[in-house]
Amino acid sequence: MSIQGQSYINGQWVVPTGGKFSSWNPVTDSAIAEVSSCTREDVETAANAAAAAMPVLRAKSTDDIAKLLNTIADEIEALGSELIETGMAETGLPEARLIGERGRTCGQIRAFANLVADGSYLQASIDLAQPDRQPLPKPDIRACFQPLGPIAVFGASNFPFAFGCLGGDTAAALAAGNAVIAKGHPSHPQTSSLFAKATATAIEKCDFPTATFSLLQGSGHELGTALVEHEAIKAVGFTGSLGGGRALMDIAAKRATPIPVYAEMGSVNPVFVMPDALDNNLDDIAAGLAGSIVMGTGQFCTSPGLVVTLKSELAEKTAAHLSEQPQGVMLNPGIASALNSGIQERLGNSKVELLTGGLAKETPLKPCNSLMKVSAETFLSDDELLEELFGPVSLVVECDSVTQMQAVAKHIQGNLTATIHTQAFDDDAVKSLLAALSATTGRVLFNGYPTGVEVCPSMVHGGPYPASSSATATSVGTAAINRFVSRVAYQNCPDNLLPAALQNANPLGIWRLVDGEFSQTTV
């Protein structure tokens, strides 16, 4: 039996009874296979099974969970070339990119395995009793993170592996000890099925509950709505558009029991090129920008959609470099058509000047690498120019002064990234620009390009709304686990009944806050 495109619910491969949709090859612009959508009943089955699995998952040790994660990574690698070939067919992404993305995907799963095996992420805290304290004795109070409950994850289209149904959100949620129900992106259902197959094998090998992971396939909004509405679901991870993320936030907020939606959404990722950088480094920056703009055919969350600088040759030089970049292919007809409409609308603005590219010539699936420019005055007065165009397109905002560049920085709200090109590190203008950007941005870069998101403990891939739904959370890096935990305190609890992280002997050997001081000792 081929499982490609099927759904995987509580240990069973299922051809659901909902509407059909087609997996699409964007390079050949043709259908690959017909796939069936899950229904509200499938959500019910998956969610109830996930809830029933939670007590078993809560009892798993950190070593058990680390082993599951490592086995999932091994099984993904064991899929071999079938995964790469299926991904290429369904996304149009080149082989080298997908091989690299598989490495990143397995790497981040293993990073979570290491984090869990280490155990310090549990943020264990112990306040010892003081029976003689006046006027009242102080009880023994201890707290640590625990699994939050079944988590729903919405896979993204643009990173079918690293942000797909076994991407960072699922890895983080599993690492925290949760059951996960992933909605695969309809752009790549066969790819999603392969990830589910690898995960199912790992679950069986590691003796975890079958409902630890379910995959629901589907297109349209109904399935996602049913999933977020289900009372068994305790939090949601999402990567995608602002419209999609906000819709899920609204659904979650209206539940009888509201839940958090961690949505990583749109961003224009402004790049500020300061006067000294224009003087000393203009051509290098123009080339770097062009390369960053076309990376992944512009379909990176961190694609630089806005360049803010003084009137200079930067826009024209960047356009020249951009016109030399190879033309890419969009991931699917929906994204391609949205980009084309966005470009069309922007070109309809007489105050926007097109420097290179423009509307797609043959098919929206093959967009032109495009650069436009606009004056700061226009930019500051037209909020439509704040909108993200998801694709290989950027807008240069030309300012009269550094002061006007500051005004532009304050005008742009909520970004995943912001970049400053300068070597004038003692300049007050740079300091005040940084101050403004760090209040509205998840990650501020110096002298680089925003595409490329390192997976490490210090990464913040998030930022104020509309970049994400939470200015404190990250969806990349090991801190992403903090989204999917609850915190429970135990007062005067006998040692044998405490979670291992809180027991006197510190059997996990982890860092704990003991009476407010970090230590790795027993108590």
Next chain:
Amino acid sequence: MSIQGQSYINGQWVVPTGGKFSSWNPVTDSAIAEVSSCTREDVETAANAAAAAMPVLRAKSTDDIAKLLNTIADEIEALGSELIETGMAETGLPEARLIGERGRTCGQIRAFANLVADGSYLQASIDLAQPDRQPLPKPDIRACFQPLGPIAVFGASNFPFAFGCLGGDTAAALAAGNAVIAKGHPSHPQTSSLFAKATATAIEKCDFPTATFSLLQGSGHELGTALVEHEAIKAVGFTGSLGGGRALMDIAAKRATPIPVYAEMGSVNPVFVMPDALDNNLDDIAAGLAGSIVMGTGQFCTSPGLVVTLKSELAEKTAAHLSEQPQGVMLNPGIASALNSGIQERLGNSKVELLTGGLAKETPLKPCNSLMKVSAETFLSDDELLEELFGPVSLVVECDSVTQMQAVAKHIQGNLTATIHTQAFDDDAVKSLLAALSATTGRVLFNGYPTGVEVCPSMVHGGPYPASSSATATSVGTAAINRFVSRVAYQNCPDNLLPAALQNANPLGIWRLVDGEFSQTTV
């Protein structure tokens, strides 16, 4: 000029132009003074001033903030007997209680000062560059917490000091470096004005922006709605009823830019008395329960509203102890009337047996200490019995078996606390009860009573909805600061432009995660 009952907005004492309401003495059941409510325009003034103050606040050092907090605590103490007398008049709470609560209030403000001065709460994390890494160099990435932006705080009525306009939420939000706009509870406007006066003096002494703290007085929903709707506000802290908290959550979720509402709401705080405890300790537990039920006239968030046990003498013995407890006074006519209606409704249920107390005899402001009992069968089939009655009232649920006690535990969702009385720590029934409760409760206690919430790093005063709006957050204890921060990453940022917490020399001397390992060293 007397400032009592006035609002304090961006450094100005204001008699606003909104509707009038009366401060009420619940002991004498009479009005104290007429107070004017703030309007939407006052919100506008306060919120814009708070937003304008944020850049100045972001530039304050941890030492500056610690000094402000310590000075606020000093100034609160300097209010002397006026604060205690005003609080007594407006709340009916006895002198000893308010003196104790003032100690706790200043203690928690100073605890935040120590936390901030220490600096490790910033969760600084540094991943050093690896320029030679293959296939791509690894950039230098560092992240830490930063202020989130102006925070709105809704003071509670039941702890006019510790959860009032200068209570834990405000202390946590100021500690994180934020401007705060507090809505004082209309039950005690003169008390709120005194706290604002102390804070204003401290702000001036420490040279902080005047808009660091504003106090808006008001009754009715309009003012709170305007405050949560204001786009300058970035998060909300609330302590109060489920209805009030949920209303604010809904308003916040509908904003153009949704924000988190950290609401600590209702809870029935079940106490499970296991068979061995009935055998060995029944009378002590009955006495302890009675004392806990009447504490603060039952107006503690953690008041034990539910006792779950086997059929036994526990209910009758607890009723006997309860009937010997002195009668208290409710905080205000609104709470008193809600309690009386709740008792009336419950007594209308023929399956509920009244053991002591009942409806108030003279005035709802002086409720009877009441205990009712019901069979587990009835309890499991009637969701109205899950509702919290806020006052000196509890309900004993009598079960046929320990298995039925487990069923009751699974039926009760989302509590601030749950308590288990037992010494049978190796008993499987205790283990499975604890497993069920730790999935739905913020704090699980053994052999104690839930009233009394220790202020310490390990405290969790929160829990799954409807106990609170977030299963990860706490509103008591130093971890409460985590609700009011954003997280920002810096990539390849020059050392002199980094926040002090992330600089190479570790000038704050704090614990940092360096390449994933805790250390206090330089890098």
